[in-house]
Amino acid sequence: MSKKRPLVAMAVLIVLLVTLLAPIFPMSSASAAENKNLIFDEANLLSEQDRNELNALANQYSAERQTDLIIYTTNNEEQKSDELLTEEFYDNRAPGYDKPHGNTVMLTLDMYNRDVYAAGFYKGEEYVDNSRVDKITAKIAPDLSDGNYRMAFEKFLNLSYEYLDLKPGVNPxxxxxxxxxxxxxxxxxxxxxxxxxxxxxxxxxxxxxxxxEDSENSHVIDRQDRYIRTTVTKTKIEKNNNNGGGGGGGGTTAGGHSHSGSSRSF
Structure with a gap:
């Protein structure tokens, strides 16, 4: 009996230590979801290292905002519209942070037509609405045009993460x-x-x-205004050469899932 007491005491001590240390070293939801694939680079635009790093960042942000952040690239051999590609992806693959067809913000890159489409579903649609996804496509289009895909995708993740934390309707x-x-x-x-x-x-x-100051002996002795010349300057107003312009707007998938949306050429 005496031999069992040290073992029981040790077991109790271990339980107490685990209980006390759990709040200090919590298992983050990002760690629990780190193997979830959120980067679907079917057009092979990224190196394996870039893909892995972006996927880790996407998982971290998705867990913190409870919304899947997805990047999908395709060569679009069937020549579908970028909006349809996004809607079919969502219907068929059923992404979502905690359930199929759940909270999602998605970026679709159509390499055939060289179009980019950003969309938000459920919480993603509420927080990353048409106005905000239009800002996203506008800000990443120059990098896409230059072939800086890694940088563009990272901007998409950072902007989505930021917008998902801002009250809907507020200008980010x-x-x-x-x-x-x-x-x-x-x-x-x-x-x-x-x-x-x-x-x-x-x-x-x-x-x-x-x-x-001697107010009795101090005064202005002379005043003179002399006109010299008039100068007119002209400033050229530059035209706004936006990359393809924003458009598209939101819609509803064939499966009945409403979404925000913005399409832009690059």
Whole structure:
């Protein structure tokens, strides 16, 4: 009996340690989902390393926002529209963070027509609506045109991750939501407060211009305005050469799943 007591005590100690350390070292949902495939590079645009790194980032962001972030590239041999390619992918492969046909934000790259289409389903449609997916395609189109696919896909993941954390209907490009602006504003406010405190701590200044001025003998002796010339400058207004322009809008898949959407050529 005495031999069993040390074993029982050790077992109890291990249970207590696990219980106490669990909040400190939690198993993240990203780790649990790290083997989930979210990058479907059927057009072979990425190296194996790029694919693996993007997939890891997509899994991390998907877990934190509880929305699958998917990238799908295709050579589109059947020459379908980019919207139809996206809708068929969603209907047939049933992505979703915690269930089939669930929360999803998806990027489809059609290499045959050189079109890109971004769409959001369910939570993705609510938070990454037509306006926001249009911003996404506009921001990644230049990289796609230059063949910088890895950079474009990473931007898509970062922008989707950002938009999924912003209240629907809010303009994500508003300067008030930029981290650098918030930091600068905080530093400015802090500087003003410190300046006011420093100014007040130095005592009140009672000397001014009138202290040493002889008002009876000081006056303006002459005033003169002389016209020289008028100068007119012209500024050329550059045309907005957007990559293909945004369009498409949302829709509903054949399976009845509503989505936001934006299509753009690159």
């Amino acid at each position: 490009d508003n300067i008030l939501f930029k981290t650098w602006f918030q930091l600068a504003a905080s530093l400015a406010i802090g500087g003003i407060v410190v300046g006011v405190m420093t100014y007040r701590s130095g005592g009140r200044v009672t000397v001014n211009r009138a202290t040493y």
